[in-house]
Amino acid sequence: MSGAVDIATVWAFIIAFAVFIYVVMDGFDLGLGLLFPLFPEKSDRDVIMNTVAPVWDGNETWLVLGGGGMMAAFPLAYAVLMPAIYTPVIAMLIGLIFRGVAFEFRWRTQGERNLWDVAFAGGSWLAALAQGIALGAILQGVHVEGRHYAGGWWDWLTPFSILTGLALVVGYALLGATWLVLKTEDELRDRAYHLSWYLLFAMLGAIGLISLATPLLHIHYAERWFTWPNVILTAPVPLAVGGISALLLRSLIRRQDSQPFFLSLGLFALSYAGLGISMYPYIVPQSITIWQAASPQNSQIFMLVGVAVLVPLILGYTAWAYWVFRGKVKAGAGYH
Amino acid sequence: MFEGFDAVVLARAQFAFTMSFHIVFPAFSVGLASYLAVLEALWLWTGREVYINLFNYWLKIFAVAFGMGVVSGIVMSYQFGTNWSAFADKTGPVIGPLMAYEVLTAFFLEAGFLGVMLFGLERVGHRLHFVATLMVATGTLISAFWILSANSWMQTPAGYAVNADGQFIAADWLKVIFNPSFPYRLVHMVLAAYLTTALVVGAVGAFHLLRDQHLAGPRVMFSMAMWMAALVAPIQIVAGDQHGLNTLEHQPTKIMAMEGHFDSHPDGAPLILFGLPDMDAGKVKYALEVPRLGSLILKHSLDAPLNGLDTVPRENWPPVPVTFWAFRIMVGLGFLIFALGLFSLLARYIGTLYQSRLLHLFAAAMGPAGLIAVLAGWFTTETGRQPFTVYGLLRTAESASPLAAPAVGSSLAAFAIVYFAVFTAGVVYLLRLMAQPPHPGEQGPSSSLPARAAGITPAVEGVMR
Numbered sequence: 001m002s003g004a005v006d007i008a009t010v011w012a013f014i015i016a017f018a019v020f021i022y023v024v025m026d027g028f029d030l031g032l033g034l035l036f037p038l039f040p041e042k043s044d045r046d047v048i049m050n051t052v053a054p055v056w057d058g059n060e061t062w063l064v065l066g067g068g069g070m071m072a073a074f075p076l077a078y079a080v081l082m083p084a085i086y087t088p089v090i091a092m093l094i095g096l097i098f099r100g101v102a103f104e105f106r107w108r109t110q111g112e113r114n115l116w117d118v119a120f121a122g123g124s125w126l127a128a129l130a131q132g133i134a135l136g137a138i139l140q141g142v143h144v145e146g147r148h149y150a151g152g153w154w155d156w157l158t159p160f161s162i163l164t165g166l167a168l169v170v171g172y173a174l175l176g177a178t179w180l181v182l183k184t185e186d187e188l189r190d191r192a193y194h195l196s197w198y199l200l201f202a203m204l205g206a207i208g209l210i211s212l213a214t215p216l217l218h219i220h221y222a223e224r225w226f227t228w229p230n231v232i233l234t235a236p237v238p239l240a241v242g243g244i245s246a247l248l249l250r251s252l253i254r255r256q257d258s259q260p261f262f263l264s265l266g267l268f269a270l271s272y273a274g275l276g277i278s279m280y281p282y283i284v285p286q287s288i289t290i291w292q293a294a295s296p297q298n299s300q301i302f303m304l305v306g307v308a309v310l311v312p313l314i315l316g317y318t319a320w321a322y323w324v325f326r327g328k329v330k331a332g333a334g335y336h
Numbered sequence: 337m338f339e340g341f342d343a344v345v346l347a348r349a350q351f352a353f354t355m356s357f358h359i360v361f362p363a364f365s366v367g368l369a370s371y372l373a374v375l376e377a378l379w380l381w382t383g384r385e386v387y388i389n390l391f392n393y394w395l396k397i398f399a400v401a402f403g404m405g406v407v408s409g410i411v412m413s414y415q416f417g418t419n420w421s422a423f424a425d426k427t428g429p430v431i432g433p434l435m436a437y438e439v440l441t442a443f444f445l446e447a448g449f450l451g452v453m454l455f456g457l458e459r460v461g462h463r464l465h466f467v468a469t470l471m472v473a474t475g476t477l478i479s480a481f482w483i484l485s486a487n488s489w490m491q492t493p494a495g496y497a498v499n500a501d502g503q504f505i506a507a508d509w510l511k512v513i514f515n516p517s518f519p520y521r522l523v524h525m526v527l528a529a530y531l532t533t534a535l536v537v538g539a540v541g542a543f544h545l546l547r548d549q550h551l552a553g554p555r556v557m558f559s560m561a562m563w564m565a566a567l568v569a570p571i572q573i574v575a576g577d578q579h580g581l582n583t584l585e586h587q588p589t590k591i592m593a594m595e596g597h598f599d600s601h602p603d604g605a606p607l608i609l610f611g612l613p614d615m616d617a618g619k620v621k622y623a624l625e626v627p628r629l630g631s632l633i634l635k636h637s638l639d640a641p642l643n644g645l646d647t648v649p650r651e652n653w654p655p656v657p658v659t660f661w662a663f664r665i666m667v668g669l670g671f672l673i674f675a676l677g678l679f680s681l682l683a684r685y686i687g688t689l690y691q692s693r694l695l696h697l698f699a700a701a702m703g704p705a706g707l708i709a710v711l712a713g714w715f716t717t718e719t720g721r722q723p724f725t726v727y728g729l730l731r732t733a734e735s736a737s738p739l740a741a742p743a744v745g746s747s748l749a750a751f752a753i754v755y756f757a758v759f760t761a762g763v764v765y766l767l768r769l770m771a772q773p774p775h776p777g778e779q780g781p782s783s784s785l786p787a788r789a790a791g792i793t794p795a796v797e798g799v800m801r
Contacts, residue, residue: 054451057406061447064413065439071416072436075428075503082417082424083737089418090747093411094754100407101758104400107781108765147425147501153743296505299429303436310440317448324452324459 007301008294011073012283014307018069020272022062024175024265029056031176033099033124034169035195036117043331044188045117051183053103054325058318060096073300076147077283077293083149084142085134085156092130098123125169132168136161139278140217144287160213167206171268174199178260185328189257196252196260204245207271211238214278218286221278234277241270344736346744347419350751352718354411356711357755361405363710366480366526367533368398369473371560372453376469380462385776386552392780393553394537397769399454399781404762406447411751419744423725423735430496430504430512431486438482446475454781480526488518490726491717492586504726516586520579521717527572528713531673532706534564538676539703542696544773549690553774558699559689566677573670577633583720584634587727589648590720593659595630596620597644605630605642610664613656618646620660654722662715669709676702 029052039045052059071078082089102120109116137156142149177199180192215222225234244266251259281289294300372394379387413435416424424432449471457465495511496504506512541558544551584591592598596608598618607629611620631640645653676698683689721727725735737744 054455057403057450058444058447060406060410061439061443064410064443065436067413067417068432068435068439071424071428072432075425075432076501078417078428079421079425079737082414083421083739086418086737086739086743086747089414090750093414094750096410097407097754097758100410101403101762104403105761105765108400108768148738149421150738153740295429295432296499296503298506298509299433302506302509303433306437306440310444314440314444314448318444321448321451324456 007297007304008073008290009281010304011069011294011300012280012290014304015066015069015073016272016276018062019066020269022059022066023272024268025059025062026056027172027268028052028175028179028261029059030099030124030128031172031174031179033120033176034128034173035176035180036121036124038195039188039191047184047188047329047331048180049103049106049120051179051329055318055321056100056103058321060100063096069303072303073295074283074290074293075295077288077290079147080142080144080149080284080288081138083153084151085137086153088130088134088137088156092127092134095123095126095128095130099127128169128172129165132165133157133161135168135275136164139164139214139275139285141285141287144284160217163206163209163213167203167210170199170202170206171271174203174264175261175268178264181257182261183329185330193252193255200245200248200252200264203267204241207241207267211274220286224278237270237274237277241267244270341741341745343739343741343744344733346741346748347736347739348732350419350744350748351415353748354408354415354751354755355714355718357759358405358408358412359710359714360707361401361408362476362479363525363529363532363707364536365398365402365405366476366529367531368394368401368537369469369476370530371533371537372398373466373469373473374560376466380466386556389774389776389778390553390557392778393769393774395454395780397766400762400766400769402446402450404759408755408759418747419737419739420725420735421737423730426503426730426735427490427726428503430506431489433506434482434486434489434513438479438486442475442479442482444475445478446472449475457780477526480529481522484522484525485513485515485518488521489513489515491515491521491721492517493726493729504729517579517582520575520582523575524572524579524713525710527568527575528706528710530564531568531572532710534561534568535673535676535699535702535704535706537561538565538699539701540770542699543770545690546693546696546700548773551773553778555690557774558696559684562677562680562684562689562699565673566681569670569674569677573674576667576670581634583717587721588643589645589652589654590659590717591634592643592645592648593654593656593720594663594716595634596623596656596660597630597642598646598656600642600644600646601631602641604628604639605634605644607633613660615653615656652723654720659716659720662712662719666709666712666716669705669712672702673705673709 032048032052036045036048039048067078098119100123102116102123106116106120133156136158140158140160143151143155174196177192177195181189181196184192215225224230244263248260248263248267251263279285281291283290283293372391375387375391375394378384379391449468452460452465452468453472456468460468489512492515493504494515495506495508497507499505537557538561541554541556541561544554545558548554580591580594595605596611596613597605598613598620604627606625606627608620608623608625611623611625613620628638631642632638634640634642645656679695679698680689683692683695689695723732724730725732
């Protein structure tokens, strides 16, 4: 039995890891779509697209691993949560379709190129907003009876889920802006710096609002964060947020191109850790724990072998692909 | 809206619709990835410019098709949870790991090397670029392996047990993965993907040869495609026959629906060529049939007895007309593809492969035949195993999410609008690319990325190192 407990926890971390990698990797390229309307010049947009064209597909694969891995490792949670966040999931999928095809389609046409730029921006907004709303909808808890979701198909829509939706949009936009600081130069980079300022403060505001609102959702969250001795473990999180924000501000002031993106990832990591602290050990908050949702041990072990061998390999060749396309992307001629 | 509809029917319509759009892209890109690997290998081996031109030409087409496959595939992976949550809960422990392995061994491999394959030729050098192409091609095949294993398990479940929560669990993973119908389905589908690509490549080659018989690129692609059709179509017919015999053993009801056998035939069943299956009346109207040929094909004996749907309770009948007709479309197209292959061999033998307008017209018309045959084949096998999601064990009606019809109907309508808009545009772009002949000095998608020496910005590299 204790073996099962351990493997379920290991799998909770694996799924959390996959989702986190997704959030930071697709986060910055969704962020570029969010910022697209602020860069109306075609030459700027071409450069922005080219900073992620070789890697976006790999970024999105982590989403498939998060979803597929959850069905395999925690089928009950997958079966309960997906109907609960039905509309945001469908909206996210449709958003991802529009922005995904835009990467190729916008090069394949002259006349309608702006249309696919609209699809790229609109799809990114829809997907980012839907992901944030889905997160809020899960955090606020869903109505479960037996092994089924028992709520309605609009239960996800609350002020809290709208707040988390907007917060994720702000966060992704910050990642996108700092990515542009890293990958572009001259005037485009200068504007990205400018945007990063506003977005950093907006993100800190969003983190603050969600941190205030979450303990009000459920007594469990408040107890988790504010009771002794949990405070010893939870207090460092907001302190670290403050520290990293200060470093990020400094790098924006000193214009150290290579730093803001990675410091923004740090902010995401801390917010994500905070989320994990709130939720653990529930996978469907306040209803289903990771142990209740876990697949039988032999399913989890069967996959664990693959994960242990393959994920390091995947990280290795993904890093290689980023390495191949390292450096600043310049505005270039020769587009079709 | 949608209040009067059955949520399960809407969910099935949604799966069928999104799946039908999705499957054509992987079917095409599995074959095309291998074709690209062959072209690049020939280029590296012979150094002939025509091969790199063809490689770059088809690479641009691959990029568009692959993108559409990816985005429509993400929809599929979430649909198990959104519309089929009871299925996800019950079968997740068995088929979830198969799909997780598909992501880990195939999707990441494809996605990780795709960027280098599309944009990286100048950056990584020829050999490493060829490795990237091989990785993408291998990834598409590994993907086919896992997803067909998962699908085959739903058709012919094996190696499982059922736990106290009513979930299927694996008792023997090797039996789960290599379940009885899997080897047949894998061979049949991969060959279908290769044929599909060959027919598209052949049609594009034929289209340009019809305008100008002397173009080097179209000549090479047409010749390669016709070799593929001539060699693989007969193998596919044998593989299809073997797959059918396997189905007769494990899913006899599906064969009854495919053959339109409502009645049992104790001394030799006919082969019904055409007719209108009527499920209410329990017979095939206006049947055009050859006596005893059905038994000969399925049992390899003229008077072997064959059971009909009259031995199966009505609530377990598949939708016979769909299965019956989808099967005939697939088989009919299969024989047309076989005929095209034979025609090309004849033309090649008498030396008119690049001159015969009739052959080129035939090949151009057959361009979509593989895609349609793949769809018809999937309709045959997926409708033929109804009314079950896990054959004989879990009914489709018990697999659906506890959702109201308006939710499922609205998402179906949204997908329909989005898919028609997006994929119509995509197909137009593909056809536009194909309408241009490959040029000397053809550029790949890399021309959209400014080629420049990497390593000019030490600050960034310092961080990334």
